Amino acid sequence: MDQFRFGFFILLCVFMHKFHAQQSYSGNSILNCSENDETGSSSAFLYTCNGEKPSCQAFLIFKSYPPYDSISTISNLTSADPLELAHINNISLSTIFPANKEVIVPVNCSCSGQYYQANTSYIIPSMQVDYFSIANNTYQGLSTCKSLNKENSDSGLQVGSVLQVPLRCACPTRNQTLNGTKFLMTYVVDWEDTIHDISKRFNASMESVGDANGIDLDDALIFPFTTVLVPLSTKPSSFQTIIHFQQPPASSPTTPIDVIKPSRKRFTVWLAIGVPLLALFLLLLLMFLHHKKTREAARKDKRKKWELPNDVLVSIDQNLKVYNFKDLEAATENFSNKYKMGASVYRGVLKGELLAIKQMSKAVDKEVSLLQRINHFNLISLRGACEHSGVFYLVYEFMENGSLKEWLQNKSCQKFQVRGYRIHIALDVANGLHYLHNFTTPAYVHKDICSDNVLLDRDLRAKISNFSLARSAEREDSRKSSMWSSLGTKGYKAPEYIEYGLVTPEMDIYAFGVLLLELITGKPAVFMQEEKEVLLSERILTIMKGENADAEIDRIIDPNLKGHLWMKLARQMLKLSIDCLAEEPESRLSMAEVVSYLLRIQLDAQRSEEPFPSEWR
Secondary structure, eight states, X not given: OHHHHHHXXXXXXXXHHHHHSSSOOOGGGGGOTTOOOTTSOOTTTSOBSOSSSSEEEEEEEEEOBTTBOBHHHHHHHHTXXXXXXXXXXXXXXTOBOOTTBEEEEEEEEEEETTEEEEEEEEEOOXXXXXXXXXXXXXXXXXXXXXXHHHHTTTTOOOTTOEEEEEEOOOOOOHHHHHXXXXXXXXXXXXXXXXXXXXXXXXXXXXXXXXXXXXXXXXGOEEOTTOEEEEEESSOOOGGGOOBOOOOOOSSOTTOOEESSOOOHHHHHHHHHHHHHHHHHHHHHHHHHHHHHHHHHHHHHHHHHHHTOOHHHHTTOOTTSEEOOHHHHHHHTTTTOGGGBOSSSXXXXXXXXXXXEEEEESSOOHHHHHHHHHOOOTTBOOEEEEEEETTEEXXXXXXXXXXXXXXXXXXXXXXGGGOTHHHHHHHHHHHHHHHHHHHSSSSOEEOSOOSGGGEXXXXXXXXXXXXXXXXXXXXXXXXXXXXXXXXXXXXXXXXXXXXXXXXXXXXXXXXXXXXXXXXHHHOOOSEEEETTEEXXXXXXXXXXXXXTTHHHHHHHHSOGGGOSHHHHHHHHHHHHHHHHHTOSSGGGSOOHHHHHHHHHHHHHHHHTSSSOOOGGGO
């Protein structure tokens, strides 16, 4: 009987420890997407609402990686305030983080039902994603596939769909508050992390971290890609963050990390488990390589059957579909005029998906090669290619609202009256160029940025298209060409390109400045005035140099932007465009600076009481 009571007492102590814990450590159950919480709340979904307050400020640790390695991109991904993000990390708005640098992300954490969460959104970029990859790759474990599935059960994973993403956060319990905890930080465990190292780095006791997560410090295992809560008495500092240089060990992603040094017995146990797992892994790897080789051979046979030229085949990887010309004919009713959207672009439904089909008479290998290497939401997505009788066809995602030029001309569109769309379209284009100039290898220059080559989807999100003139920005490739004056769109060409044929990222920045002027004035880059052709950029620059500049500018700004606040914002965008249109290329802003400037304008607009597109908040 005494032994029974003693055993019951020990068991009760264990459960009481879990009961007083802030949360229970989820372990690897967080990686199982098939579980549900119908029998009660589970930390494998999100952290439970058991804090003293229903909402609070909390912090997340996010490791930077392209394209999420700047204030603008990380704030867009997590819906964090960019100014707060820059301030707490002690950097400027234009800073680019090195790879795998820990970034402190301040968020507003609130109860939603039975769970705490910080809310953000994510636009599905391609068909090759699922809830697991979004939670564990894009958000690095700061969300879970189970919570994503639950939050978006009706929306599915369609390309372009906006997912609601709940991020893992929590507020201190009453006991934690009494013990001096003011904030909780969600930390994603890395390969060599231990509770001791995490606690020491963020100035928290091991006991408080163990209690916050229901972890027994005498036999503690923590796993990479899972999260632990770190109680903090003050806000985290950038001095406590690090760059993770180490590579993941060559083992399963669910390999546990011991907080206490393993004993010889534990090592033997892990060895006994690990050897069979390694053998199984090698067997699966061989099966995968054989399957991949078989599929690749079949794919090559299929391509040969459709006779796509060898120079194009070199550019195509396994993710790009090679279409049969008969499928394209069926999708467009033999390229009927009723499916025509432009001079050589048709819409068509292929396997239930509405796509854009572009007919081209010239070789497409360079454009295909570039589009296969880039991956950014604000750059048009190439879905496939086809060649028939010497004519090439490129198949792209479909953009419901056509080009920016068409949208600016269609002033009857209801969304045209919502002024916030102008800012967001500018920011989308800036983000796309920022990626193209800084995160492709090598860096690329688009060379033909204009309102015709900016396309808008159904939510008026902008994507840069038409990469037929794009070329490397490497210095040795930026030389004078005998054909330069005939390339590009009139009204957008930079002075150094017109005079010398110089190709650098600064020529895209100049063209972006003209694009901003179109958004501000509602006028095209080239327009007629008194039966004369006028360049919009020259007209604005002339006005700015005149004696009555303010009154003239007020008259040329689009009437849809009238109103005290929006005139102020329009003037800020006008100043930005002038800085992009500097005569000397080296005097122009970089795209990183442009993005930061637009983010500040966006914040001013969001804080106003003026109408603002709800889907952008």
